[in-house]
Amino acid sequence: MDGDTRKAQSDWISRSESTHGVERIEAFFHGNAYSMHRHDTYAIGLTLAGVQCFHYRRGLRTSLPGQTMVLHPDEVHDGQAGTNEGFRYQMIYVQPAAIQEVLGGRPLPFVEGGVTTDPRLFEATQTALRQMRGDAEPLERDDALAGLALALDNASGARQTRKSADFAAAQRAREYLHASCTHTVTLDELALVSGQDRWSLSRDFRTFYGTSPYHYLVMRRLEAARAMMLRGVSLVDAAAAAGFADQSHMTRHFRHAYGIPPARWLAMTSDRRAG
The missing domain is CATH 2.60.120.10 (Jelly Rolls)
Incomplete structure (x- = not known):
């Protein structure tokens, strides 16, 4: 800081x-x-x-x-x-x-x-x-x-009183995240696409997809990066192509998602494929 x-x-x-x-x-x-x-x-x-x-x-x-x-x-x-x-x-x-x-x-x-x-x-x-x-x-x-x-x-033990969640709105946001996962996406964009206000969408997305919109976006980026790494694309190029700021940005999210750094994951995956 x-x-x-x-x-x-x-x-x-x-x-x-x-x-x-x-x-x-x-x-x-x-x-x-x-x-x-x-x-x-x-x-x-x-x-x-x-x-x-x-x-x-x-x-x-x-x-x-x-x-x-x-x-x-x-x-x-x-x-x-x-x-x-x-x-x-x-x-x-x-x-x-x-x-x-x-x-x-x-x-x-x-x-x-x-x-x-x-x-x-x-x-x-x-x-x-x-x-x-x-x-x-x-x-x-x-x-x-x-x-x-x-x-x-x-x-706090507060009683939940919100209205029924909107699946169609969350689904529209999910489709937009898939189409835009290599770009910076804001919650305002997702709200516009879904037709909901930003915080209702954020709550409903968790209800239907078990995670937040941003984590969902990051996981799509990581999936794309892993596929490129397996095709022989370097870590730095895979990070950039998948939408991360740089390799260290990708590595931080990779470790948080999978528990190991991408280079080790790639080595272990390549060894298993070779075997």
Whole structure:
């Protein structure tokens, strides 16, 4: 991330500028990190190492790796290390208006206690921290926001009241993604093609195809790249032809999708085919 700010010799904060109502930070602290304060955003994050403690809603909370912190807008809290080793964490700050765009006017989700072990919210937070970068594609960012908002709503135990999903609209969006998978696609484009508003489409696409529009797009790109690699096209050329920004961009998504880098996958696949 850009804009590193050093608070002390061994404590540091790395932050990204706010984009479309979302800001990301990563930080490491010993001892007391923050005094009591409040802000008008959700603060949703993961402790990466150590023990992170904070006072929140009349109690002392503890966050460990594998858990998710969810601080509701305008709730007073602080932050400090729970051990002498300090703690490292990542946090994403999201404007309530951005959550409302996805949830369509439902009450803002509230997760009791400030720390949760909900697996869907943990995964959505990991995805948001990974995908909501300054250089991310517009659809990638929108997908991460939608996934985070829906997981937050689910973790809060809110009763689902939305209208029936629109299969025909999701199907039109899917066909458009197939036809345009080598190009940058925005959620606005998909909304225009499908005839739905952007966030209804994002929710319905997940209902019918089990994944987000952006992840669906990336998987089509990866399928195209794998086919080209098997035909002898170099990794760098396959990445460009499939629609990735560069080889490293493809490799990052490849590892996330398949668990191994493309060069190793190609070597193992070629050995098996040769055998």
